[in-house]
Amino acid sequence: MPDGNQLIACHECDLLQREVALPEGGVARCARCGGILFRSHPQGLERALAFTLAALVLFIISNTFPIVGLEVNGDLIQATLLGTVHMLYRDGMWIVAGLVMFTTVLAPLAHILGMLYILAPLRFGRRPPNSAALIRVLTEVKYWGMVEVFVLGVLVSLVKLADLAKIVPGIALWSFAGLMILFTAATVAFDQRQVWQKLGEVA
Numbered sequence: 596m597p598d599g600n601q602l603i604a605c606h607e608c609d610l611l612q613r614e615v616a617l618p619e620g621g622v623a624r625c626a627r628c629g630g631i632l633f634r635s636h637p638q639g640l641e642r643a644l645a646f647t648l649a650a651l652v653l654f655i656i657s658n659t660f661p662i663v664g665l666e667v668n669g670d671l672i673q674a675t676l677l678g679t680v681h682m683l684y685r686d687g688m689w690i691v692a693g694l695v696m697f698t699t700v701l702a703p704l705a706h707i708l709g710m711l712y713i714l715a716p717l718r719f720g721r722r723p724p725n726s727a728a729l730i731r732v733l734t735e736v737k738y739w740g741m742v743e744v745f746v747l748g749v750l751v752s753l754v755k756l757a758d759l760a761k762i763v764p765g766i767a768l769w770s771f772a773g774l775m776i777l778f779t780a781a782t783v784a785f786d787q788r789q790v791w792q793k794l795g796e797v798a
């Protein structure tokens with residue numbers, strides 16, 4: 596809880612002002628420019644943890660099951676994400692394979708596991724080791740997860756392929772769509788100000 600001595604700088608105009616205690620769901624605005632300083636999220640970190648756990652489940656489903664199947668002459672050819680990355684790599688398109696692997700698999704996984712590593716112990720009143728360094732890494736890794744770009748790309752390709760073959764949407768296609776929403780929700784709910792505050796309380 597803010598004790599009235601904590602200072603916060605406005606993100607818009609840099610005015611330094613004292614933090615105040617907010618009612619549930621309240622918003623603190625800058626005295627000079629009216630920009631939002633911070634919001635009160637009741638149980639915000641619990642919500643972030645729930646979204647992150649759900650995102651991890653969908654991440655596993657998305658990477659295990661086929662994204663799409665193409666029915667050509669009665670044969671069903673199914674493609675998983677990792678299988679596609681492997682095929683790109685085998686065909687010599689290793690830069691594309693690396694980009695897909697990094698932005699759609701590794702960066703989102705690192706982001707999800709990093710948030711879990713911080714949120715799960717905090718939920719039980721413990722401080723995870725090296726949390727400060729990890730929060731800084733998370734801030735960087737956040738910009739590299741591009742699940743939504745990938746989902747958009749798949750949808751565009753499906754529309755283009757629809758004339759050539761019968762498209763059978765796979766489980767992973769739906770779970771990727773869900774992952775995109777949950778991942779965004781988890782990232783929004785992971786309020787760094789609240790995380791730092793909680794880390795200070797349990798230290």
Ligand SMILES: [Zn+2]
Nearest residue numbers: 605608625628
């Ligand atoms: Zn301001």
